[in-house]
Amino acid sequence: MNIVHFSKNSLAGAPHRLASTLQKHTVHDVRLIDLKRYDPRAEHGWFEYDIIFSEQQEEAIEVARKADIIHLHNYLDLDSRDFAPIDFRDLRRKGVLFVRQYHSTPQIVAKHMGKRPEEIVAFDEAPTLVISQYPERFYPKARVVPNILPHNQLEYSPLVPERDGEPTLDIAFAPSKLTSAWEDRWNTKGAPETMAVMDRVMELTGCSARTVNGMPLSEVLHIKRHARIILDDLVNGSFHLSGLEGVCLGKPVLCYLDARTDFVLREISGAAESPFLNVRLEDAVEVLHYLVEHPAETVALGKAARTWVETYWRDDLLAVQYTHVYNRLAQNPDLITRQRAFSLDSPGAGFKAAVLPELLYQSRRKRYFSS
Structure with missing residues (x-):
């Protein structure tokens, strides 16, 4: 077709x-x-x-x-x-x-x-x-x-030291917007607050960190590919394409996943666990401090993330889900329905998926501004 x-x-x-x-x-x-x-x-x-x-x-x-x-x-x-x-x-x-x-x-x-x-x-x-x-x-x-990435293209592949050299940056963060964590729910990665975390870790460890914004994707991927650790959204409770890029690149990716996002990711991929290091903004300094000072463990975590991609998030594997959609559309559009596992019909499911994460976000927001 x-x-x-x-x-x-x-x-x-x-x-x-x-x-x-x-x-x-x-x-x-x-x-x-x-x-x-x-x-x-x-x-x-x-x-x-x-x-x-x-x-x-x-x-x-x-x-x-x-x-x-x-x-x-x-x-x-x-x-x-x-x-x-x-x-x-x-x-x-x-x-x-x-x-x-x-x-x-x-x-x-x-x-x-x-x-x-x-x-x-x-x-x-x-x-x-x-x-x-x-x-x-x-x-x-x-x-x-699923959101699909061409994981085997060179720019999405892990560094090969013999060919590409060693990483030249410790921490990379690539927000598309620079809005505050508490300013625009779901439309921010909390750039100012995350950058403050990076500054603190640099003070504690002497590591290098860079915020990447306002440049072509090819340049962003090049910088992330030469970093040791990637930061995604530490605030809202969801990963983004930026985080998926990081795990494709074989990096440990810090990202806060709420219970709903974690469940959907495991269900859609068929994996028993997430490839992300599930870390909130409030806890990120300690985790980053540890990773910077334990480089061998950081490398191992990145390799595990890449293995997860090659097992559960291969582009050819995920493409099948879209093929099924197109085949059903051609057969009978009414066959394209919500998966039963993701149903939000019951009051309990709707509360856990949408209301509870919002309440927890607002609670964190209040604590942040009162601290």
């Missing part, structure tokens, strides 16, 4: 990495049409691209015309006209099948689209998917799917 992905936002490069993986590991012809280059300050943009609508409109129109399935990402629905003259509703009338995938909370999607969060959650004009990170708890009808 001809499967065409559409995105109007980089989404940290997730749509491109997904589409390119599916092109490589499935029998389908998979393309991605991005609306534009997402950072004009970078000569070629921050992320990789396939078709850029603003620059290759005729090709985009032709690819969309031949689509059997259109896969919409996050801020797009059937009424979106960002890619005009491509008309999603007209294509559906002509028999094209649609699926929509969420990468953000309903509040963020609604803000971008000028809608109410309730409208985003209630969307039922096509089957919906949601990434197996923090957003999944907010979309009770959506099928949960």
Whole structure:
């Protein structure tokens, strides 16, 4: 089948990495049409691209015309006209099948689209998917799917000292935004507070640490690849693509996973345990101090993380989950449903998945500002 992905936002490069993986590991012809280059300050943009609508409109129109399935990402629905003259509703009338995938909370999607969060959650004009990170708890009808990385590409592979040299940096942290941990729930990695942790560890140990922000993904990956330890989100309770990049690179990755995220990760991967070092912001100084002073153990933890990826998070293995979605979509869209294991229908499940983590976050916030 001809499967065409559409995105109007980089989404940290997730749509491109997904589409390119599916092109490589499935029998389908998979393309991605991005609306534009997402950072004009970078000569070629921050992320990789396939078709850029603003620059290759005729090709985009032709690819969309031949689509059997259109896969919409996050801020797009059937009424979106960002890619005009491509008309999603007209294509559906002509028999094209649609699926929509969420990468953000309903509040963020609604803000971008000028809608109410309730409208985003209630969307039922096509089957919906949601990434197996923090957003999944907010979309009770959506099928949960993994974020995929091309783990065997060189830039995602661990350093080989004989070829690449030894790491040149102790700690790397790559937040996409520099907002406070307590400023914008789920839309932050707590950069100021995490950077303060890094400063404290540097004072205690003399180690090197770097915050990486505002540069192309290829440069970010290069810096992280040459680091010993990676920091992801220590605040909210979920890993991000940044953390997955770290475990692919064979690094110990500090990241706070709440009970729901930890459960979903293990369930979607089939693993008995998480590859992350589950550490909160409040406890990170002590853990980082220990890791910096125990380099052999740090290396061993990184190797274990990479082994986890090669066992449970291989791109070819995860691509099968999307193949199943497309096959069911072609057979009967009603077959694309929420996995029973992730059901939020019972009051207890909904409380544990969404309400309890929020209460704990607010409690931590109060303690932080009262200390």
